[in-house]
Amino acid sequence: MTTPRRLKEEQKVAEAPENRRDERVDAPSRVAEAPSGSAGPSAIGMKITDLAAFYGSFKAVTDVSMDIQANKVTALIGPSGCGKSTYIRCLNRMHEVLPVARAEGRVMLGDQDIYAKNVDPVNIRRRIGMVFQKPNPFSKSIYENVAWGAKINGYRGNMDELVERSLRQAALWDEVKDRLKESGFGLSGGQQQRLCIARTLAVEPEVILMDEPASALDPVSTQKIEDTMSELKKQYTVVIVTHNMQQAARISDYTGFFYIVNMGDPGRLWEFDETEKIFSNPDRKETEDYVTGRFG
Amino acid sequence: MPRESFQQELDNLVGDVLGLGKEVGGSLENTVRAMETRDENLATSELGVDVRYKARGAELERDSMILQARQAPVARDLRLLYTVQSVTNHLVRSGALSEHICHALAETAGAERDEDLEASLVEMARTARNIFNEGLDIFENRDIDRARDLQAKDDKVDLLYSEAMNLIANPSDTGAGAPEWRMRAALMVHYLERIADHGVDIGGSTVFLVTGQRIEDAMRQYLERDINPDGE
DSSP states (O other): OOOOHHHHHHHHHHHSGGGOHHHHHHOHHHHHHSOTTOOOOOOOOEEEEEEEEEETTEEEEEEEEEEEOTTSEEEEEOSTTSSHHHHHHHTTTOGGGSTTEEEEEEEEETTEETTSTTOOHHHHHHHEEEEOSSOOOOSSBHHHHHHHHHHHTTOOSOHHHHHHHHHHHTTOHHHHTTOTTSBGGGSOHHHHHHHHHHHHHHTOOSEEEEESTTTTSOHHHHHHHHHHHHHHTTTSEEEEEOSOHHHHHHHOSEEEEEEOSSTTSOBEEEEEEEHHHHHHOOSSHHHHHHHTTSOO | OTTHHHHHHHHHHHHHHHHHHHHHHHHHHHHHHHHHHTOHHHHHHTTTHHHHHHHHHHHHHHHHHHHHHHHOOOHHHHHHHHHHHHHHHHHHHHHHHHHHHHHHHHHTTTOOOOHHHHHHHHHHHHHHHHHHHHHHHHHHHTOHHHHHHHHHHHHHHHHHHHHHHHHHHSOOSSSOOOHHHHHHHHHHHHHHHHHHHHHHHHHHHHHHHHHSSOHHHHHHHHHHHHHOTTOO
């Protein structure tokens, strides 16, 4: 899989001594530059090499290599059953939660191999948060939904501030600030999904994975989620699986097209490039046929 | 195949653009014949086509915008709609320029002419017409190799342009033609050069439609490939 041109250039800049990420993380000026009200960690990119995912003996995804750029939105598109969701679940070790599922290959979060021995998958899932297709708030208050993850992770800061900050980042604060003690189930579908995003943000991840986060929502709620993503990428690395190609075109910086050559074959990353390239002049015919709606 | 109705709408739109192209090509043919035969009536019969072409161009532009709004096209579909709008604009402009020439011919019917200059004008008109028709044919058949050749053919028009302007600027002592005709000849030279350019640009738009690249980039890559066949 080739690396998009702009991505290569950005990597060169990022790898320059003056731009080394580790140095930036600790620099006080970096904190000063963070958006108002935010105190989350800096985003980290990911590097995936030769990833394959299995369900028992069935190989669902194969040969995926991809550089996920920090502070960018990377969209994954492709026809149903091509392995997008399986792949994204490999990125924070959620795939292996199923007893028969396993992954091979290397997934680097910054400098850390998340599949290395001695790595705690729970800690990886804290650092790489996930938002699912259907909103799944806990049967708790709005406040507790957001605070819960931070609490069990031993957060020692001001919880009220953390909850407010997370809800603001998820563009939900103004709608719920006067009813924080009410149940999360009382919110609309779109609000529940943003509550789930706030819950993910509250544990201060570095990467946020979203698996069709707006597919069950109405257009207005979808728009709010998309606007939220544009804000989130300023602080986080975002990867989103979507069936809505216009959504991918609107919100993402990079797009990966997954494809299955024959039924029963594993899904592959067929083309990965800057979003504007994928949606204006992709290199491969199958990509063009898919984005123009000729199949899928 | 999904989106069959969308594909049908795209095909219809392209058909309409080609239809407009054929009409403009017909006007251009009449213009060339009027120049060749000094046929005032033929030139006069072309007056007013400009309004019709502009109205048709506006309709095609509206159809294209509606398709963009309704179908949210991307990739080759988006390039096609962009190209359709670009080609339509070139066609409408070529039609208008053709009418301007007929207007000049009608206004100067019977006026004394510089025969050398007139011969240059006629030669230029034939070449511009051929380039326009070839540009349209390239668009219809997506024949982008010929688009590169078209650029070279336009060089002949540029040469004829210089020749004609030289004759206008340096009239002979005898047979210089009537002043009003010379003045309009200068305008016609300019109009013909523009028509040829529109034909070249239609070919260039087709390169973008097929490859996603500007013809300038495609030409550069083509030349570099020839110089460095190993791509080193």
